[in-house]
Amino acid sequence: xxxxxxxxxxxxxxxxxxxxxxxxxxxxxxxxxxxxxxxxxxxxxxxxxxxxxxxxxxxxxxxxxxxxxxxxxxxxxxxxxxxxxxxxxxxxxxxxxxxxxxxxxxxxxxxxxxxxxxxxxxxxxxxxxxxxxxxxxxxxxxxxxxxxxxxxxxxxxxxxxxxxxxxxxxxxxxxxxxxxxxxxxxxxxxxxxxxxxxxxxxxxxxxxxxxxxxxxxxxxxxxxxxxxxxxxxxxxxxxxxxxxxxxxxxxxxxxxxxxxxxxxxxxxxxxxxxxxxxxxxxxxxxxxxxxxxxxxxxxxxxxxxxxxxxxxxxxxxxxxxxxxxxxxxxxxxxxxxxxxxxxxxxxxxxxxxxxxxxxxxxxxxxxxxxxxxxxxxxxxxxx
Amino acid sequence: xxxxxxxxxxxxxxxxxxxxxxxxxxxxxxxxxxxxxxxxxxxxxxxxxxxxxxxxxxxxxxxxxxxxxxxxxxxxxxxxxxxxxxxxxxxxxxxxxxxxxxxxxxxxxxxxxxxxxxxxxxxxxxxxxxxxxxxxxxxxxxxxxxxxxxxxxxxxxxxxxxxxxxxxxxxxxxxxxxxxxxxxxxxxxxxxxxxxxxxxxxxxxxxxxxxxxxxxxxxxxxxxxxxxxxxxxxxxxxxxxxxxxxxxxxxxxxxxxxxxxxxxxxxxxxxxxxxxxxxxxxxxxxxxxxxxxxxxxxxxxxxxxxxxxxxxxxxxxxxxxxxxxxxxxxxxxxxxxxxxxxxxxxxxxxxxxxxxxxxxxxxxxxxxxxxxxxxxxxxxxxx
Numbered sequence: 171x172x173x174x175x176x177x178x179x180x181x182x183x184x185x186x187x188x189x190x191x192x193x194x195x196x197x198x199x200x201x202x203x204x205x206x207x208x209x210x211x212x213x214x215x216x217x218x219x220x221x222x223x224x225x226x227x228x229x230x231x232x233x234x235x236x237x238x239x240x241x242x243x244x245x246x247x248x249x250x251x252x253x254x255x256x257x258x259x260x261x262x263x264x265x266x267x268x269x270x271x272x273x274x275x276x277x278x279x280x281x282x283x284x285x286x287x288x289x290x291x292x293x294x295x296x297x298x299x300x301x302x303x304x305x306x307x308x309x310x311x312x313x314x315x316x317x318x319x320x321x322x323x324x325x326x327x328x329x330x331x332x333x334x335x336x337x338x339x340x341x342x343x344x345x346x347x348x349x350x351x352x353x354x355x356x357x358x359x360x361x362x363x364x365x366x367x368x369x370x371x372x373x374x375x376x377x378x379x380x381x382x383x384x385x386x387x388x389x390x391x392x393x394x395x396x397x398x399x400x401x402x403x404x405x406x407x408x409x410x411x412x413x414x415x416x417x418x419x420x421x422x423x424x425x426x427x428x429x430x431x432x433x434x435x436x437x438x439x440x441x442x443x444x445x446x447x448x449x450x451x452x453x454x455x456x457x458x459x460x461x462x463x464x465x466x467x468x469x470x471x472x473x474x475x476x477x478x479x480x481x482x483x484x485x486x487x488x489x490x491x492x493x494x495x496x497x498x499x500x501x502x503x504x505x506x507x508x509x510x511x512x513x514x515x516x517x518x519x520x521x522x523x524x525x526x527x528x529x530x531x532x533x534x535x536x537x538x539x540x541x542x543x544x545x546x547x548x549x550x551x552x553x
Numbered sequence: 554x555x556x557x558x559x560x561x562x563x564x565x566x567x568x569x570x571x572x573x574x575x576x577x578x579x580x581x582x583x584x585x586x587x588x589x590x591x592x593x594x595x596x597x598x599x600x601x602x603x604x605x606x607x608x609x610x611x612x613x614x615x616x617x618x619x620x621x622x623x624x625x626x627x628x629x630x631x632x633x634x635x636x637x638x639x640x641x642x643x644x645x646x647x648x649x650x651x652x653x654x655x656x657x658x659x660x661x662x663x664x665x666x667x668x669x670x671x672x673x674x675x676x677x678x679x680x681x682x683x684x685x686x687x688x689x690x691x692x693x694x695x696x697x698x699x700x701x702x703x704x705x706x707x708x709x710x711x712x713x714x715x716x717x718x719x720x721x722x723x724x725x726x727x728x729x730x731x732x733x734x735x736x737x738x739x740x741x742x743x744x745x746x747x748x749x750x751x752x753x754x755x756x757x758x759x760x761x762x763x764x765x766x767x768x769x770x771x772x773x774x775x776x777x778x779x780x781x782x783x784x785x786x787x788x789x790x791x792x793x794x795x796x797x798x799x800x801x802x803x804x805x806x807x808x809x810x811x812x813x814x815x816x817x818x819x820x821x822x823x824x825x826x827x828x829x830x831x832x833x834x835x836x837x838x839x840x841x842x843x844x845x846x847x848x849x850x851x852x853x854x855x856x857x858x859x860x861x862x863x864x865x866x867x868x869x870x871x872x873x874x875x876x877x878x879x880x881x882x883x884x885x886x887x888x889x890x891x892x893x894x895x896x897x898x899x900x901x902x903x904x905x906x907x908x909x910x911x912x913x914x915x916x917x918x919x920x921x922x923x924x925x926x927x928x929x930x931x932x933x934x935x936x
Contacts, residue, residue, distance in 0.1 A: 172876050172878050173878055173895070173897070174878075186576060187576075187577075189576070189596070190573055190576040190577065192596075193569060193570070193572070193573040193596050194570075194573065194834075194892070194893060194894040194895065195893070195895065196881075196893075196894075196895025196896065196897055196907065198595065198897075199596070211598070212581065212598055213572070213575075213576050213582070213597075213598050214596075214598060215594070215595055215596050215597060215598055215600070217598070451577075455889075455890055456889070464885070469882055469885055470882065470885040470886035470889065471889065472885070472889050472890070473889040473890040477860060493555050495555050495556055498579075499852055499853065502847070502852055502853040502855070503853035506752075506838075506839070506853065506854065506855050506856040507838055507855070507856040509577070510577060510578070510579075511577040511579075512556070512577065512578065512579025513579065514556070514579055514581075524579065
């Protein structure tokens with residue numbers, strides 16, 4: 171059979187879960203992993219250990235693959251261009267991926283295509299941050315390094331010009347953004363294939379704790395049909411205009427207008443399976459991982475519709491106890507419908523080591539079950 | 554983390570799908586595969602290639618595993634006893650598994666615990682088959698070698714004493730059974746853990762073509778609540794009385810009584826994930842593969858309840874075209890809700906190379922979608 175070979179750069183949990191989704195598809199799946207112990211390297215058959223920052227390593231890895239895709243956005247853009255010049259099929263390609271790698275490029279492009287964003291501009295130094303603040307409602311101001319941030323890293327809240335010095339120490343360009351007074355955070359997840367087919371998942375609510383995703387509720391409770399459709403349309407527009415292939419997560423702020431209505435502003439983009447889409451593994455007809463693979467292979471996409479009235483995802487963070495197995499057993503016994511997804515990672519305080527999904531008709535119950543399991547596994551609930 | 558290592562003997566599609574189910578559980582999964590090309594060997598990280606008939610190979614494989622389980626029933630019983638004597642945890646253990654390995658032992662045990670079976674006895678030669686026939690309604694008689702059969706292999710329908718010679722040529726004991734005039738075939742799938750927890754899946758209808766499972770409908774249409782409960786109870790009794798650990802498939806004949814009611818008789822037992830349970834991958838809250846792993850690890854079992862009104866599984870057999878990829882693409886385009894499960898096997902005519910699942914509220918529609926996809930992939934439908 172001529173089933174293709176997909177190579178994924180990165181060996182984290184996204185690669186692990188993509189492999190899980192690839193098994194029934196009958197494809198061959200390879201990863202380029204930083205270490206032999208990485209989350210995906212434990213479960214994938216074809217593992218190359220190497221440094222994704224090294225072009226020769228990337229070239230050797232890509233040589234046996236029909237398509238190259240990514241579990242993170244850190245591969246240097248110039249390497250991706252070099253691989254494309256070699257004839258490697260890179261999906262998403264560098265012209266799209268650069269928007270998820272560089273927040274300055276992303277903001278400029280979203281402005282150009284008329285997608286609403288928080289007020290922003292590249293700033294030169296702390297005095298320039300104060301000018302940016304004065305152009306709007308003053309401090310606080312959000313400062314972000316244009317490259318390299320995730321899960322709250324590379325992001326600062328400056329409450330004064332003195333606060334604004336830190337981000338400039340790394341010597342990379344800094345983007346200033348207004349601190350949006352949002353009602354809540356949403357995410358619009360879509361998947362797009364090379365010939366332009368696209369699917370949109372239900373818009374979800376994403377609840378962050380200390381800058382890290384804690385809970386995702388699908389669909390976002392109380393979201394109007396109008397705003398839901400607007401957010402999905404926005405994500406589909408971004409995917410099309412930026413030429414995204416594969417899964418695109420558009421993280422959004424829901425903001426109350428003076429007239430009482432709501433609008434959405436784009437916070438971040440991710441061009442890969444995303445934490446805000448983990449609920450799809452148990453809550454949608456086709457998971458984000460399966461649809462990402464189908465998209466990068468230019469296969470017809472799968473049904474993105476939900477399978478339950480409500481699905482809730484809660485991240486499992488490491489706590490003080492290195493051995494999570496007894497708690498895991500307890501959670502299974504308490505809730506036979508709990509869907510646990512462990513990443514095979516050593517437990518360290520605050521590290522994402524897994525997630526749980528729950529689903530059902532009663533949102534309060536579904537949320538309680540997910541929160542209980544995540545808390546019990548972390549060790550913050552001891553009932 | 555002290556997440557355990559499960560070793561599965563066999564590298565077929567059942568091991569492949571068990572690995573898929575093991576990834577979210579966070580366990581380590583190893584296989585002992587006949588060849589490096591086997592279905593599971595393509596996707597599992599830890600693959601040992603070796604002969605399961607060799608005790609030293611089994612010992613070396615089992616040494617690194619917390620529990621040993623199986624994707625087939627062909628490991629010699631005496632090897633399993635030797636491994637247990639070494640202190641290896643073998644699940645299901647040889648005292649249970651022998652009932653799935655030896656049809657003579659199975660029939661004797663089911664008789665002893667009062668589980669209804671077709672009329673049967675071990676027969677010595679063709680003349681003895683005629684005596685067996687004459688004890689009942691005469692020929693035809695079903696003859697089975699007590700060991701080694703599956704998917705119609707090792708099974709003969711003898712219509713006369715002359716027909717009855719063939720099964721004796723292998724020199725292994727032969728079991729004679731009445732040819733049951735059944736209404737249809739059912740399967741009752743249950744999973745049992747070492748400390749005695751058990752779950753029962755909905756009873757399904759299994760449609761065979763040429764001795765090979767073609768379609769499974771979950772739940773079995775029109776099955777009375779009474780007969781359904783009776784079949785589930787029967788399977789739970791067999792699991793308990795035989796000391797089964799893991800998944801047990803009880804293949805049943807539904808037989809019409811003279812008064813118009815129905816009863817079930819046990820056809821075969823399988824102590825591993827089974828083709829009649831593949832629908833659970835997309836149709837139940839917890840798949841048979843996940844529950845098999847939970848059982849052999851003595852973890853609490855997952856919810857076996859269905860997620861859809863109807864789920865239909867159709868096996869994908871190889872046809873005349875070695876490259877199934879274009880048909881696969883077509884099927885995805887035709888039906889975005891189709892769940893395809895490919896096994897990574899080379900296509901050979903009649904070989905099981907995958908299965909599809911469909912689900913929904915309208916049984917006729919759900920059946921048509923599954924049958925179409927399986928037929929199109931095989932090449933017997935060309936719309």
